[in-house]
Amino acid sequence: MTDPEQHHHERTVGEAHSVTPLELFFDLVFVFALTQVTALLAEDLTWMGMLRGFAVLAVVWWAWVGYSWLTNSIRIDDDISSRLVMLMAMAAMLVVGLAAPGAFGEASVFFGVAYLIVRLLHVTLYAVTTRNDPDVFAAVVRLAPGMVLGAALILIAGFVPAGPIRAALWGVAIIVDFGAPLLTGTTGWKVDAGHFAERHGLIIIIALGESLVALGIGALDAEFTPGVIAAITFGVVIVSAMWWLYFDVVAIVAERVLAALTGSARAAMARDSYSYIHFFMIWGIVLVALGLKKTLLDVGYPLKTVAAVALFGGLAMYLIAHVAFRWRNIGTVNVQRVVVAAVLLAIIPVGMNVSALASLTLATALMVGLVLFELIRHRGLRHEVRQHHGELPPR
Numbered sequence: 001m002t003d004p005e006q007h008h009h010e011r012t013v014g015e016a017h018s019v020t021p022l023e024l025f026f027d028l029v030f031v032f033a034l035t036q037v038t039a040l041l042a043e044d045l046t047w048m049g050m051l052r053g054f055a056v057l058a059v060v061w062w063a064w065v066g067y068s069w070l071t072n073s074i075r076i077d078d079d080i081s082s083r084l085v086m087l088m089a090m091a092a093m094l095v096v097g098l099a100a101p102g103a104f105g106e107a108s109v110f111f112g113v114a115y116l117i118v119r120l121l122h123v124t125l126y127a128v129t130t131r132n133d134p135d136v137f138a139a140v141v142r143l144a145p146g147m148v149l150g151a152a153l154i155l156i157a158g159f160v161p162a163g164p165i166r167a168a169l170w171g172v173a174i175i176v177d178f179g180a181p182l183l184t185g186t187t188g189w190k191v192d193a194g195h196f197a198e199r200h201g202l203i204i205i206i207a208l209g210e211s212l213v214a215l216g217i218g219a220l221d222a223e224f225t226p227g228v229i230a231a232i233t234f235g236v237v238i239v240s241a242m243w244w245l246y247f248d249v250v251a252i253v254a255e256r257v258l259a260a261l262t263g264s265a266r267a268a269m270a271r272d273s274y275s276y277i278h279f280f281m282i283w284g285i286v287l288v289a290l291g292l293k294k295t296l297l298d299v300g301y302p303l304k305t306v307a308a309v310a311l312f313g314g315l316a317m318y319l320i321a322h323v324a325f326r327w328r329n330i331g332t333v334n335v336q337r338v339v340v341a342a343v344l345l346a347i348i349p350v351g352m353n354v355s356a357l358a359s360l361t362l363a364t365a366l367m368v369g370l371v372l373f374e375l376i377r378h379r380g381l382r383h384e385v386r387q388h389h390g391e392l393p394p395r
Contacts, residue, residue: 017075017192018194018195018198019195019198020075021077022071022076023077024202025090026067026071026089026090030060030093030203031210033100034057034206034207034286035210035213036098036100037053037057037060038286038289038293039100039101040052040053040056040100040101042293043101045294045304045306045307049306050306050309052104053286055104055171057279057282057283057286058174059150059174060096060097062174062178063122064203066119066126066147068196068199068275070122070125070129072192072195072196073126073129073130073192076125076129082125085121085125088121089122092115092121095110095111095114096118098110099114104162105162108157108166109155109158109159110158112151112154112156112158115151116148116151116152116154120148123140123144126140127140127144133190135188137188139186142184143180146177146180146181146183146184147177150173150177151177153170153173153176154169154170157173178276181275185264186264186267189264189270190267191267193255193259193261194255194259197254197258197274200274200278203278203282204281204282207285207286208239208242208285211288212235212236212239213289214289214293215239218292218294218296218297221297222296222297222299227299227300227357228296228299230299231295231296231299231356232296234357234360235292235295235360237364238292238315238360238367241367241368241370242288242318245319245337245367245370245371245374248382248386249385250325250326253326254325257329258270258273258329269328269329272328273325273328273329277328280321280324281317283314283317284314284316285314287313287314288310288314288315290311291307291308291311294307294310294311294356295311295357296356299355299356299357300355301356302352302353302356303351303352303359305352308349308352309348312344312347312351312359313344313348315344315363315367316341316342316345319338319340319341319344319370320337320338322334322337336373340366340370344363344366
């Protein structure tokens with residue numbers, strides 16, 4: 001690396017910056033991977049299929065999380081060599097997405113090789129770009145073994161015959177991946193709060209957009225009837241409500257809480273609130289996308305068990321993740337979201353016995369009702385939060 005490049009990396013570690021075009025470009029492959037996870041779930045509408053979809057999403061998410069921390073620390077798009085490595089990682093991530101539907105079958109080795117490349121490029125780029133910052137470099141070195149080991153286990157699993165051993169290797173890999181940051185701690189990590197919150201807000205939008213894509217694809221496979229048109233409309237309303245519940249107040253408060261912290265406390269909050277809790281928001285969104293897609297296939301008949309769980313359970317998961325997000329950020333519980341999540345879980349059996357359109361109507365009513373309740377019940381606090389941009393709301 002040349003001296004100007006070294007100066008660039010030393011200057012930009014930890015500096016505030018907005019999400020860059022390169023980061024948005026990189027996220028496009030994540031959109032494709034999400035679509036492929038939904039396709040995997042739709043093709044294998046069983047409990048085992050749900051578990052496999054969860055596992056694939058977990059490793060894909062953790063790869064994205066790694067790059068979100070990297071680009072939060074370093075403005076790598078200003079350096080040509082780093083930019084090229086990111087583009088190489090995009091190519092490998094695209095292969096991961098292509099292989100995702102067969103990650104536990106015929107494409108397991110391709111998935112494992114591509115995923116390992118994605119992680120190795122990430123670790124290498126992180127180590128090179130932070131070597132002039134001893135604190136961040138030491139944090140990367142501590143975390144690197146867990147990152148590489150998790151990916152290596154998934155590759156090894158690809159060479160093992162399908163069965164319990166392969167599943168166990170995947171399970172251990174996910175535990176290693178998600179557990180390594182907890183074991184290595186947050187000492188040394190530097191987080192730009194505004195960039196970090198913005199990046200995760202954008203990934204929520206991307207996931208919600210994938211839900212709309214799944215809705216559109218489902219409509220292409222369905223007969224165009226008044227019932228299907230109604231289902232499409234309700235689906236858009238549900239996704240819009242999910243967007244509203246995150247961005248109207250929650251995202252604003254979370255960013256301010258993160259910005260108010262410093263050092264290891266900020267890094268720990270970023271890790272817990274965004275890297276971990278946001279995964280369950282994304283999983284909920286993916287399940288809702290699956291439920292919406294299956295609803296459109298036959299709006300006049302009841303949903304199958306897994307599809308009903310995906311629709312109602314996905315919405316409940318999304319809301320429960322919001323509750324956890326608020327608890328981690330400000331230490332209070334959003335009671336109304338707990339109540340609606342509980343109701344959604346309770347009516348899963350109803351969804352298996354009424355028409356899919358009726359199920360969608362129930363889900364829409366609950367989500368819209370929740371949005372309206374919060375708008376009316378907390379209108380004063382909402383106004384305060386949205387107007388006083390530099391202040392935190394009362395706890």
